[in-house]
Amino acid sequence: MKRIQNHLIGIDQGDIVLFSDYESDGDMWTGSDARERRKRIKFTESYRSPPSVICALSLWDIGNSANARVDLKAERISADGFDIVLRTWSDTKIARARARWMSFGELRQADEWELY
Numbered sequence: 001m002k003r004i005q006n007h008l009i010g011i012d013q014g015d016i017v018l019f020s021d022y023e024s025d026g027d028m029w030t031g032s033d034a035r036e037r038r039k040r041i042k043f044t045e046s047y048r049s050p051p052s053v054i055c056a057l058s059l060w061d062i063g064n065s066a067n068a069r070v071d072l073k074a075e076r077i078s079a080d081g082f083d084i085v086l087r088t089w090s091d092t093k094i095a096r097a098r099a100r101w102m103s104f105g106e107l108r109q110a111d112e113w114e115l116y
Contacts, residue, residue, distance in 0.1 A: 002052055008107040010051070012043050015058055015100045018086050022061065022095035029063075034089045042081040043103060050077045051105025055084055058100040063093030072099060 019037050021029035028035055043051075053074040062068050069092040076083045086097055 002105070004106050006048075006106060006109060008109055009104065010043075010045060010047055010107040011102065011104045012045070012051075013100070013102040014041065015098060016041065016084065018084070018097045018099055019094075020096040028088065028094045028097075030093075032091050034087065036085060036087045037097075038075075038083050038085045040081060040083055041101060043079075045107065047079045047103070048106040048108045050079055051103040053077055053082050053101060053103045055099055055101045057097065059096070059098035061095040061097070063095065066091040066093060068092060070094070070097075074101065 016039060018039060019026060019028055021027065028037065055072050055074050057070065057072055060070065069088050069090060071087040073085055074082045075085050084099055084101060086099065088094055
């Protein structure tokens, strides 16, 4: 469980197109075996420490000739941003995908400062 120490709680969110491989015959649509797409997301404002991040598919256009195999997650979470990562494998064909994300965590207080 993440405990928030102050009253300044930040919530940021977004929706991002991860790829559209159908039009360009990209590897998510034409490939096989393990494949990955990764995009760096920068928060609107930096958090005091790495926040909690939730990711969800908001659109997927997937071929029907194989099983639907998708792994979507947030990686490399920092106070400034994170990587949103979509992976698939085997013979799954994904034409395009879009993902929504939401972060929430502790913000810095206006009078807070750091000693170096």
